Structure formats: structure tokens, C-alpha cells
Amino acid sequence: MGAAAFAALAGDRAGLPGDPALLLIRKGDPILVSFAAASGDPEAYGDDVAVFDLLRRGRREDLAFGFGVHRCLGAPLARIEAGVALAGLFDRFPGLTLAAPADGIEPVESFIVNGYGSLPVLRAQQ
Structure with missing residues (x-):
């Protein structure tokens, strides 16, 4: 598993756009x-950027598998595996639905990762 966050010390003085008094490193x-x-800026990705949407289109830039020389070599395989697994899941259980309202599913309490501790589902009677 890759690092979800890392800590460092600034090597040089730097500024970020905005109020220089607040954003000086x-x-x-x-x-x-x-x-x-990463990829959570509403100005760049839209107002619904924080909404979990497996079917979201046009959002391929992410850091889930690292970046540059640190990009995971297995990323293409992992994406294929996820696609095959999810397609198989939904083919096998076409009526799969959430067992609770989406806004009632609790996210993991972490500043390092985004996600859910559990995702309760119901399958349709066949």
C-alpha cells in the first residue's frame, strides 16, 4: 500500500496564491x-467534487496511484481488475442498491484518506 500522506520540512521560503500573511511557508x-x-478543488472540478460518484466522467487526473517516477507500476492492472470486478458484481447482482440513504453512510474519520468504513447494500429478489 502506498503512502496516503507524507510530512516534510520546507526547504525554501515559498508563497501560495491568496493572502500572503496566511499562505507563507x-x-x-x-x-x-x-x-x-488531491483533485478536490470545486473551482477546477465542479461543485459536486466531494460527492462519491463511481460513474463520474472526465475526472482521470488523480493521485491514487502516485505521480511521475513514483507512479505505481501496477496502476493499469489495478484499474482493469477494478473494472472487471465491478462489472462482474453488477452483472451478478443487477438490482444492487444502497441499504441506507447515501447521506447517512458515515465516512471514515481521517484527514489522510477518503472513504467509507462500510457500504451496506441490498440485492433485489430474483
């Missing part, structure tokens, strides 16, 4: 980079 300041925050 000084040399030696601790920094926590969380992959869970």
Missing part, C-alpha cells in the same frame, strides 16, 4: 501533504 516549516485532498 517559511524555510523549515512543517508541511503535511495529503493525497486525499
Whole structure:
């Protein structure tokens, strides 16, 4: 399993867009980079960016498998496996539905990862 976040110390002074008093990173300041925050900018990805949507179109840029030279070599295989597994699941259980309202499913309480501790489902009577 890859790292979901990493901590470092700033090597140089840097600034981020916005209020310079709030967004100044000084040399030696601790920094926590969380992959869970990647691709979560509503200005770039739309107002529903935080909504879990397996069928979302046009959102392929993510850090789920790393980036650049640190990209997971198994990422293409993992994506194929997930596609085959999910297609098989929904072919086998075509009436699969949530067993609870979507807004009532509790997310994992973490600042490192996004996800759910459980996903209760019902299958249709056949």
C-alpha cells in the first residue's frame, strides 16, 4: 500500500496564491501533504467534487496511484481488475442498491484518506 500522506520540512521560503500573511511557508516549516485532498478543488472540478460518484466522467487526473517516477507500476492492472470486478458484481447482482440513504453512510474519520468504513447494500429478489 502506498503512502496516503507524507510530512516534510520546507526547504525554501515559498508563497501560495491568496493572502500572503496566511499562505507563507517559511524555510523549515512543517508541511503535511495529503493525497486525499488531491483533485478536490470545486473551482477546477465542479461543485459536486466531494460527492462519491463511481460513474463520474472526465475526472482521470488523480493521485491514487502516485505521480511521475513514483507512479505505481501496477496502476493499469489495478484499474482493469477494478473494472472487471465491478462489472462482474453488477452483472451478478443487477438490482444492487444502497441499504441506507447515501447521506447517512458515515465516512471514515481521517484527514489522510477518503472513504467509507462500510457500504451496506441490498440485492433485489430474483
